[in-house]
Amino acid sequence: MTEALAAARTPHEVFDVVLAPALEALDxxxxxxxxxxxVDGRLEIAATRGDEEGAQTVWQEGPLDAAVPAGDALARREALYFEHAGDLKRAYPDLEARTGGVAAVATAVLPMRLDGSPMGALILDFREPHLFTGEERRFLRTLAAQCAIALGRAQLSRDLEARVAARTAELEGERAALDAFVAYKEAVGGESDLLTLAQQALQVVRANLEHVSAAYYERDGELWKARVWSADIPPEIALQITAGIPVNAPNYAEATQSGQPVFVDGWDAEANSVQGAESYGAAAFLPLVVRGETRSLFSVGTRAARAWTERERALVRAVARGLTVTLERTEQARHLAEQNAALAGRTRALEGFADLTRDLTLHDEPYTLIQRAQEVVLSLLPDGYALYFEPQGDRWVKRAQTGEMGTEALQAVADAGLPYHEAGNLLTPYTTLAPYYQDQYAQDTDNIGDLVAHLGASATFPVMVNGQPRGVFAVVLFGKLRPWSGPERAVMETVMRSLELALERAESVNLLAQRTRELEQTNTELARSNAELEQFAYVASHDLQAPIRAVTSFAGLMAQRYGSLLDARGQRYLRQIVDGGEHMKRLVDDLLSFSRLHTQPRELVPVHTQTVFDAVVERLRGEVETLGATVSGGALPVIRADAPQLDQLFQNLISNGLKYRREGVAPRVQVWAEREDTGWRFAVRDNGIGIESHYLERIFVIFQRLHGRDEYEGTGIGLAVCKKIVERHGGRLWVESTPGQGSTFFFTLPGA
Incomplete structure (x- = not known):
């Protein structure tokens, strides 16, 4: 796409390159x-894709203001994303009424700016809700930036062609008025040096008007200084006009400010600060105006009379007009050359960005990308070198270099690093977040002294990654004073932005790779854990249960056959064997249930929790009646769950409410559910002994018991099983408790 944009020459070609791939890439x-x-600052529809012909949408022509999304995005200088149905209408309530269109479900509005000025907006509509990922947002920002550059280049080329055509037509129209200047134009020929042309203009005036003296002035601060003058001017007057005439001298100032020829009959030389020129009875001052600015003055004077004839005025005007036309052409040629250079620079920058983008497919190492950017920049500039530094502690550390620095001593300083607060050429862009240009590298900038005497211009740029400065990119040229041109700045700043986008992309690639490795490691560990749990389940169900049954069975037989032969101590020992075996069997059964939560998961289906709750209460009816307890529940919802595990969850929590009761207080257990977002929050409250605050997390850990078995029977696994069941359903389990008053267990489960 970048290569296609670099080749696009018209706005419609740019739209064809941008819109179709954008629609396809993001669906x-x-x-x-x-x-x-x-001209009028209004938004106009330049191109559309995807909508049926004549379709009425909210994207219509209108004023550029913050009341519409495109104007708002341009004013805020940031992309606007509307990801869900109704987001756009909520942000701009009257948009549909104003336009008569219907807003899409999801929309992205991407501002396009060029050289700080608003250019327009790129808009994508979606039929379904669309959550824009970080990668998609970076892609869209890059797309909008490249589209703006390509459109700017196409529009600038078109404007330049129109200007040249208009100016050519204007000059053709003036041909008749310049007939008197034919001889002068022939004399001028192909000369482009303005002073040479002014000298020839003086000769034309003197050849046609022998009694007239002439001079050509250029402004120098607050003075008009003669650069060329006719030989008949007396030396003492020539000395004055070359030294300079104040810009506020009356006749000089009038011509400068009005931009029109000023012919003075009966000229006052002394009032115009030209002493000794009283012999000139008439004078004229003709401004050479380019783009509304007086660039030079062409002045004539006559000693033969005190008034100008119409012929003299016409000839002088023609000569001055010829100089103005030449000056305009020279200025326009220079301006066109600068604009062409800027266009060429932007094209080279786009090509450099294409190179960086291609390299990104081959490299994800940041310093490799930075070095490629250095190579791109240096290939577009005169002889020099490029460096990249990053702050580390109290020093700037060099991370990448392209080109030789000219001396071994300067190279050694760069390799060793620079003090953080003394390297102004690095600290300035890093702290201001703006480019720092020097047309002549100042020796005291980085406090390196004479080691930089051979260096010329320098430019340093902050390297921004995800909105934060990462380091400083420096370009240094050899030689003396050399001003940075506009095209060169445009090239370097465009390549820098391209580098930043490439670094952000590389960072995302590296982060994704790291997360992928972590995920693979986690999956491996989970697979191993599941295998261990399956092995444990097998051992628990086969290897442990058989000996436990044998112990309890033989202990029971001994009690039946030989119990009467044992004394009280022996019978107590035998009961302890039976009780221990039964407890061990319950412990193994609970462990087996805990392991099956991992090894035997079932699909979640709609389940009536009221039915499950009623079954659990019926199962516990005998215990409830024996304790004089009450178990109540409100209307419970339908949820997506594993029904047997939900049964086990209610069984464990309600049983705990009955088990951990206060002495002399009838147990009371309440169960209810409340709607929460897309799921339900359940509560199981009891009026039992309660739990101290520092034990609230510990109770969910397997085998953790707060009481001895002689106080409360149990294996310490029940709440751990409850926690695993809730988490397996994507929910959360927690408890709130007041010691001596009771506890409330809360858990969340997904809705149906």
Whole structure:
């Protein structure tokens, strides 16, 4: 896409390159491009894709203001994402009424700016809700930025062609008015040096008007200084006009400010600060105006009379007009050359970005990408080198370099690193987050002294990754004073932005790879854990249960056959064997149930929790009646669950409420459920002994008991089983308790 944009020459070619791939890449249903009209500042529809012809959408032409999404995004300088149905209408309540269109379910509005000015907006619509990932947002920002650059280049080329055509037509129209200047134009020929042309203009005036003196002035601060003058001007007057005439001299100032020729009959030389020129009875001052600014003055004077004739005025005007036309052409050629250079620079920057983008498919190492950016920049500039530094503690550490620094001593300083607070060329862009240009590298900038005497211009840039400065990218050229041109700045800043996008992408790739490795490791550990649990389940169900049954069975037989032969101590020992065996059997059964939560998961299906609750209460009826307890529940919902595990969850929590009762207080257990987001929050409350606050987390750990078996029977596994059941359903289990008053167990489960 980047290569195609670099080749696009018209806005429609740019739209074809951008919209179709954008719709396909994000599965968008439609797209549009709105551009800002440079004349009246209104938004205009430039292109649409996906919508049926004549479809009425909310993306219409209108004023550029914050009341519409495109204007709002341009004003805020950030992309706007509306991911769910109704988001766009909530943000702009009157949008549909104003436009007569219907907003899409999800929309992305991407502002396009170029050189700080609003250009327009790229808009994508979606038929379904769309959650924009970080990668999609980076892709869209990159797409909008490249689209803006390509559109700017296409529009600039078109504007330049229109200007050249208009100017050519204007000059053709003036041909008749310049007939008197034919001889001068022939004399000028192909000369492009303005002072040479001014000298030839003086010769034309003197050849046609022998009694007229002439001079050509250029402004130098607050003075008009003569650069070329006719030979008949007396030396003492020539000395004054070359030294400079104040810009506020009356006749000079009038011509400068009005931009129109000023012909003075009966000229006052002394009032205009030209002493000794009283012999000139008439004078004229003709401004050379380019783009509304007086760039030079062409002045004539005559000693033969005190008034100008119409012929003299016409000839002088023609000569001055010829100089102005030449100056305009020279200025326009220079301006066109600069704009062409800027266009070429942007094209080279796009090509450099394409190179970086291709490299990203081969490299995800940040310093490799930075070095490639250095190579791209240096390939577009005169002889020099590029460095990249990052702050580390109290020093700047060099991480990448391209090109030789010119001396071994300067190289050694760079390799050793620079003090953080003394390296101004690095600290300035890093703290201001803006480029720092020097047309002549100042020796005291980084406190390196004479080691940098051979260096010329320098430019340093903050390298931003995900909105934070990572380091500083430095470009240094050899030689003396060399101003940075606009095209060069545009090239470097475009490549820097491209580098930042590439680094963000590389960081995302590395982070994704790391998370993938962590996930693979976690899956491996889970697989091993599941295998161990399956093995444990097998051992518990086969290897442990058989000997336990043997112990309890033989102990029971001994009690039946030989119990009468044993004394009281022996009978107590025998009962302890039977009780211990029974407890061991319950412990193994509970462990087996705990392991089956992992090894035998079942699909979650709609379950009536009221039915499950009623079955558990019926099963516990005997214990409830014996204790004089009450178990009550409100209307319970239908949820997605594993019914046997839900039964076990209610069984364990209600049984605990009955078991851990206060002496002399009839147990009371209440169960209810409340709607919460997309699921339900259940509560099981008892009026039992309660739990101290520092034990609230410990009770859910397997084998953790707060009481001895002689106080409360149990294996210490029940609440751990409850926690695993709830978590397996995607919920959370916790407890709130007041010692001596009771506890409330809360858990969340998904709705049906």
């Amino acid at each position: 968008a249903v439609a797209g549009a491009v709105l551009l800002v009209n440079a």
